[in-house]
Amino acid sequence: MWRTAESPRxxxxxxxEAGRVSLRLDWEANPEAAVGRxxxxxxxxxxxxxxxxxxxxxxxxxxxxxxxxxxxxxxxxPVPERIARLQTLAHVPAVVMSRGRRLPSYVRQALxxxxxxxxxxxxxxxxxxNAATVLMQNMTSPRIRVAGTMxxxxxxxxLLEGEPGIGKSEIALALIKRGHxxxxxxxxxxxxxxxxxxxxxxxxxTREHMEIRGLGIIHxxxxxGVASMREGMRLDLIIRMQKSPAGDDTIDRTGLDTQFxxxxxxxxxxxxxxVAAGRDLxxxxxxxxxxxxxxxxxxxxARELDEKLKVALARKD
Amino acid sequence: MSPETAQKNAGGSTLTRDVSVLNRYGIxxxxxxxxxxxxxPFACEILIEKNGVKVNAKSIMGLLTLEGNHGxxxxxxxxxxxxxxxxxxxxxxxxxxxxxx
Numbered sequence: 410m411w412r413t414a415e416s417p418r419x420x421x422x423x424x425x426e427a428g429r430v431s432l433r434l435d436w437e438a439n440p441e442a443a444v445g446r447x448x449x450x451x452x453x454x455x456x457x458x459x460x461x462x463x464x465x466x467x468x469x470x471x472x473x474x475x476x477x478x479x480x481x482x483x484x485x486x487p488v489p490e491r492i493a494r495l496q497t498l499a500h501v502p503a504v505v506m507s508r509g510r511r512l513p514s515y516v517r518q519a520l521x522x523x524x525x526x527x528x529x530x531x532x533x534x535x536x537x538x539n540a541a542t543v544l545m546q547n548m549t550s551p552r553i554r555v556a557g558t559m560x561x562x563x564x565x566x567x568l569l570e571g572e573p574g575i576g577k578s579e580i581a582l583a584l585i586k587r588g589h590x591x592x593x594x595x596x597x598x599x600x601x602x603x604x605x606x607x608x609x610x611x612x613x614x615t616r617e618h619m620e621i622r623g624l625g626i627i628h629x630x631x632x633x634g635v636a637s638m639r640e641g642m643r644l645d646l647i648i649r650m651q652k653s654p655a656g657d658d659t660i661d662r663t664g665l666d667t668q669f670x671x672x673x674x675x676x677x678x679x680x681x682x683x684v685a686a687g688r689d690l691x692x693x694x695x696x697x698x699x700x701x702x703x704x705x706x707x708x709x710x711a712r713e714l715d716e717k718l719k720v721a722l723a724r725k726d
Numbered sequence: 727m728s729p730e731t732a733q734k735n736a737g738g739s740t741l742t743r744d745v746s747v748l749n750r751y752g753i754x755x756x757x758x759x760x761x762x763x764x765x766x767p768f769a770c771e772i773l774i775e776k777n778g779v780k781v782n783a784k785s786i787m788g789l790l791t792l793e794g795n796h797g798x799x800x801x802x803x804x805x806x807x808x809x810x811x812x813x814x815x816x817x818x819x820x821x822x823x824x825x826x827x
Contacts, residue, residue, distance in 0.1 A: 415778065554791075556782050573784035574766070595787035612791035620786045626755060 416551045421446045421503045421526050424472075428544050433531035437512055443526040448472060448502045451545045453538050457482065459497045472541070473498055474505045476534035480513075488515055495519035503527070505541075507534040543603060551673050552600040559592035559609040559642065560584050562698035566609060566642035568597060569694065571650030575684055578619050583691040590639045591629055594619035599644060601673040610641040646678050646701045648694055653683040664700075664711035678704075740805040743813045746797065749823035753794035757824035758786045764815050770806025772816070783816065 421443035428434050450470035457479050459467040483491045492515060498504055504520065506512065509531040512520070520527055530537045557570035558577040562584060569577045578594055585591055593611035600608050617638060620626050630638050647670050653660065660683055661668070669676035680697055682690060703710065747753060753761070765772045765783040772783035776798055781788035783802070794800060800820075804812045 554779055554781075556785065556788060573762075573782055595785050596781060596791045614793060615787050615790050618787065618790075626786070 415553070416549055419448050419451070419545065419548050420444065421448060421472075421528075423548065424448060424503075424541075424545060425526075425528060427548055428541060432537060432540055432544065433509075435529045435531075436527075437506060437529040438517060438521055438527035439524055440526060442524045443503065446502055446526065448545070451549050453505075453541060455479065455534075456498065456501075460494045462494070464497055467497065469501050471501070472503045472505060473501045474507060474534060474538060475516075476507050480510070483516070484513075491515050492519045496523070498525055499523045501525060505530055505537065507532060507537050546603040547600070550600045550602055552598055553673065554596060554598050554612075556595070557597050557647075558594050559597045559644070560694075561590040561592055561639050561642045562695055563589070563702065565646060565698040565702050566592065566644045567694065567698050567701075568599075568609060568644055568647045569650060570647060571684070572652075574622070575650050575652065576690065577650065578621055580691050580694055581619065582621060584695065585629065585633050585637045587691070587695070589695075590637055591619070592639050592642045594629075599672055601675060605675065607644040607672050607675050607677060608641050609644050616640075644672065644677055645705070646680065646698060647672075648697055649679060649681045650684050650690065651681055652685075663715075665715060740803050741809045741813055742804075743802045743817050745800050745802060745817050745820040747794045747800065748796070748820060749826040750796055751826070752796045752798065753789055753792060755786070755790065757819070757826070758789040760819060760824050761789055761816060762786050764819060765812065768804075768806070768808050768812040768815075770804045770809045770812050772805075772809075772812055773803045774816075775801040775803060 422445070425434055425436070425443060448471075450468065452468070452471045454468040454471040454473050455476060455478070456467070456473045460479060460482060483494065486494065495516060496519065498520065503526040505528045507530055509529060511529070512527060532540065555568070555570070557568045558581045559566065559568045560581050561567070569580060571577055581591055581594060592609050593616065596612055596615070597609045598612060600610070602608055617628055617630050618626050619629055660681060668679045668681070670679040678701060682693055682697075684690065700710065749757065761774075762784055773780040774783050774789065774792060776792050776794060779792065780803065781792050783789065792800075802813055802816055804810075
């Protein structure tokens with residue numbers, strides 16, 4: 410029922426912006442060439458073999474990392490030879506220099522006219538390779554944008570969904586007042602990360618705002634403090650709010666039959682709660698989150714009671 | 727793709743219509759509120775799409791996340807009995823630049 414997922418394509422400029430702080434990046438050369446330059450293979454490569462002359466198998470679609478090994482090797486060659494070997498890097502998305510090293514003048518001379526973006530990281534090579542791989546995988550992980558408000562309740566990530574005007578934002582507001590946190594109001598981006606967990610986050614431009622009917626747009630951390638917001642949260646539970654006519658038999662009254670929604674290939678528990686005038690759903694949502702946490706800890710109240718009942722009834726046979 | 731594909735919709739299939747953001751500041755808070763106000767009375771489901779991303783036209787925050795800048799090409803999808811009227815009403819707002827400029 411949800412739109413098909415997209416796996417975003419990323420450019421060198423996107424990668425630089427996303428990793429600027431966490432990977433401690435600076436531009437070393439050709440930053441303008443990074444715009445629109447797509448990274449078609451989301452991985453990294455140490456181009457030692459290619460620089461040594463073996464180009465039959467060269468992962469040229471990946472970002473190339475020049476570490477101490479590559480630089481020492483190049484340094485061992487006569488200067489014209491170094492420049493010739495660096496031509497191998499003509500079509501790579503970008504070159505990264507680790508340990509904050511600046512480009513030696515011969516490398517600059519070779520790479521500048523090739524219009525290859527060169528990035529400097531202040532991390533050591535191994536650490537950069539690990540962190541950059543995770544970052545790129547998360548940037549390109551499958552994602553969908555769904556209509557729903559996401560909150561964090563005692564460590565449980567809950568997505569509230571239901572048609573516009575049903576009261577998702579009002580419940581989120583009430584939960585914030587009780588000390589829980591808002592992840593995002595109204596429009597949630599769900600991604601499947603490299604570990605297979607589903608994460609919810611906001612579209613950056615509206616991250617800190619909510620719209621409450623009658624009040625208009627409010628700024629959540631301004632009113633309730635920074636603790637009232639979370640930047641992202643694992644999705645543990647979906648609560649579907651539904652206006653249901655009397656006698657609706659689709660509502661589970663025992664909690665024995667857990668329903669799931671397929672989110673990017675991962676089954677997420679789904680609860681449908683009926684909405685009626687005067688019914689305070691804040692308590693219901695809060696308890697649903699706690700109940701989900703109990704289940705994750707291995708306690709299922711509905712099942713445990715049912716087992717007890719069955720034993721008690723068997724004795725009366 | 728023709729700019730106007732809306733027809734009478736007796737069945738309840740999805741009708742679509744292409745629109746452009748003509749006002750200078752794009753879909754900021756006021757135009758978003760105007761769109762929501764116009765869309766909400768219709769019973770049909772209305773989605774607005776930009777570059778493959780669809781948001782509900784009855785949600786202000788949803789419309790704001792669309793980042794509908796001046797010049798953006800959008801597509802309105804409406805599903806339900808009153809879809810044709812909804813499309814006409816919303817397209818009219820785009821054409822009138824949300825009464826701005």
